[in-house]
Amino acid sequence: MALIGRADDRPTSAHAPLRVLHDGRWFPADEMSKGAAYELFADEPLPGFLPNPRPGARHKFRRFVHATDVLAATGLGSRAAAVIATGEQPLAELPDQPLRMPVSRSLDWAGLHRLSQQPATADSVVAAIRRSATIRRGTRMIKVLSARQLVGHLRGWLPSGFCYREYDVAHLRTPAELGVLRGDGADPGDVVFALRWRAVDPLDYAVPSVDTYPGFVNIPPGDRMGPPIIGSGFAPADRHLVPEFVTADLADLPLTANASLLAYTTDGTEVTLYTYLAEQHTWARMWGPQWRHLLSSVPEGFPGDQEYFPVPAAPTRFVGRYRGETYDAIADPPGEFRLAAKIRAARYPVESIARRTVYARWRGVPCTIVRSEAGWLRVRPCRPDAEAIDQLAAQCVERGVYETWAPATEVTDAREVDIEYRL
Structure with a gap:
């Protein structure tokens, strides 16, 4: 018998286990991602529920839903209960804000979703809704990766390009759900990887709209990788409404302390593979032998058993x-x-x-410098469009990000720019 019931069946004790109201039913649940989503439990395979992979789990099935899809909650999750039991003082952390949609007779959820899947100017309704998704200091950001990108980050790649607030995607837990957010558009298969870090300042991020990055929308299909960039600030998706961000000028961002590289499996399990140790400039391995199969898709020759990966x-x-x-x-x-x-x-x-980021110009196109090797500079256009891509003969390395090698002697106006943060 599933643990579901009517509204009057909900527990009344403030210290009772957490239960939430979703789709007209009360479910046992637990909080995820600082309250951005809930993990619901049931004893029978209800629509949308997956088998619970935890050994000896009390409930055989589970489902992940966003916090905004829950109408009510009562009781305590496991984290809150542990805080009460141990007397631990939780860190003060401001919650991220959900999208805000104006009440209107003429615009329902389906209509909003349709508007999000087409270009939008700054004075449109969908742009006003998109502006309600903001980044603050400490916002948890996430970037979905391929196996090749996972290895690249272990060897020194930095966060750049398209990324998302974890708050907006916390309920997307399987490769099929997260695959649309990958930058290469390939089939995610049985595992998808991700990089998670904390934002230092909203200055580091921009909305990829037709007003801020107009060249994105007009790039020919042959020069693109992954899903098209709509220009509304939302990801292309058939069901979900996911606000997109790009790093400012598509530049690299330094890794923040305790960033992590993750894996998501077909049953919705999140596995922390590596954690960034900032003082040592090193990725430290966190996974055990039971997760070895998750790395079967990485390029051949990758030293999966290596404990530490120094970041150059x-x-x-x-x-x-x-x-x-x-x-x-x-x-x-x-x-x-x-x-x-x-x-x-x-x-x-x-x-x-x-x-501190290095900017320069090559063939008249403003770029950032990604790295340098033996008299050559790896340059990345700040505002890629069809003309700039053709002029630089730049290659698409992931969705929206283009790079090429330039002789250091031909690059002009190279300078270090310090983007100051207010403490």
Whole structure:
């Protein structure tokens, strides 16, 4: 018998297990992703429910739903119950805000979804709704990766291009659901990977609309990778309404402390594969032998059993000022910014912090410098369009991101730009 019932069946004790009202029924549940989504449980295979893979689980089936799809909740989740039981003081963390849609007789959910799947100018209704999805300091961001990109990040790639607030995609847990957010458009198969980090400042992100990145919409299909870029600020999707972001100028962002590389399986399980140790500039392996099969799709020769992956220095990095001098810095948002030092006693709080990024021009096109090797620079156009791509002979490396090698002697106006953050 499924643990579902009518509204008057809900528990009344404030310390009772969490139950939520979804689709007219009450389900046992637990919070996910800081309350952005819920994991619902049932004892029979109801529509939308997946088998529960946990050994010895009390409930045989589960489903993931977004917090905005839950009409009511009562009781405590496992995290809140643990806080009460142990007396632990939870970290003060502001919640992200959902999309806000104006009440209208003429615009229902289906109509809004249709509008989100076509270009939208700044004065349109859908653009006003899109602006309600904002990033704050500490917002958890996520970028869905292919196996090739997973290996690239372990070897030094940085967050760039299209990304999403975890709040908006926390209920998407299977490769089939997350596959549309991959940058290469390939079949996700039985596992999909992701990079998760915390935003340092809204300055680092932009909305990929027809007003901010007009060239995206007109790039020929032969020069694109992955799903088309609509220009409304929303991802192309047949059911979900997912706000998209791009890194400002499509530039790399430095990794924040405790960033993680994840895997999602067909049963909705999230596995933390690697965690970024900022002081050591290293990815540390977190997975055990039971998850070895998740890496079967990575390129041949990848050392899956390697414990640590040193991250090489990159042109983009955090810098901070301390007693009048500038040093490399570490960002651990929302509240910790300090000098980069392996010794705890030398991890002084910085007086100011900035993202240092190298900009340049090649053949008249504004670019950022991704890396340099033996007299050559890897350049990435800040505002790619059909003309710039053709002029630079740039290749699409992922959805919306184009790169090419340029002789260092031909690149002009190369300069380090510090984007200052307000502490």
